[in-house]
Amino acid sequence: MKWPFISKLLDGGKQFYHKALLELPLLLKVATAMVALPLVFISYGTYQKYRHLNDLEEKIITVERKAKKTFLSRVREASFIKQLEDADPEFISKYFEPLVFLQKERQDLAVLLTSEEFKESDFLSLRKEDLDNNKVQFETEPLYEKDNLQELRLTVQGTLQMDVEDLQGFFKLLEGEEFATSRPQILIEHMVIRKKEVTSNYSVLEISGSFLERKLKKKKAHEKK
DSSP states (O other): OOOHHHHHHHHHHHHHHHHHHHHHHHHHHHHHHHHHHHHHHHHHHHHHHHHHHHHHHHHHHHHHHHHHHHHHHHHHHHHHHHHHTTSOTTHIIIIITTOOOOHHHHHHHHHHHTSTTTTTOHHHHHHHHHHHTOOOOEEEEEEEEETTEEEEEEEESSOEEEOHHHHHHHHHHHHTTTOSSSSOEEEEEEEEEEEEEEETTEEEEEEEEEEEEEEEOOOOHHHHO
16 A cells, blocks of 8 residues: 655655755755854954054054164264364364465475566466465354254355365364364365376366364353353
């Protein structure tokens, strides 16, 4: 005796079983995704948290470096200003501008111009005029000023003619070998040295360029009290 109802129920169960087997991989994928999704959010949250901490740490390190740099800069500036307190603010006009170069040629030229043979020489007269004008003259340009500290650019007007001994003395004056505690800070910004022929058997050194002078501004009478 057959039971149609039981047969249909069994057939339906078999179909559901086979369908479940076919769709099992998809169900497993969905289940895996549902389980993994919270882990992804947790991992992302952790990543963002540590990323924020790393950014914060980098900012702290940057601030510390800036603070240290500022502190060292202020210490150096204070020390530098202390060194300049005894410096002569008129150092340039006192020691550079009175310099006389090519003394040997000047002496020889003076002798020649007193002789009957050369006293009317236009060439020697022009050369004497060049030597008389061969003086240190600076064009001054303010660059920086803070409180009473100032930095100036000193540009040589025209060119200066020197011999080797003159140049050595000029550099000694720049470097302050004889003025350790009474001079402003003077730095070479730009300098060009060329050889210039005056005659076929006589040449000089021709110098041009600019310098930086750092000094304290001269105090007024009421500020000294």
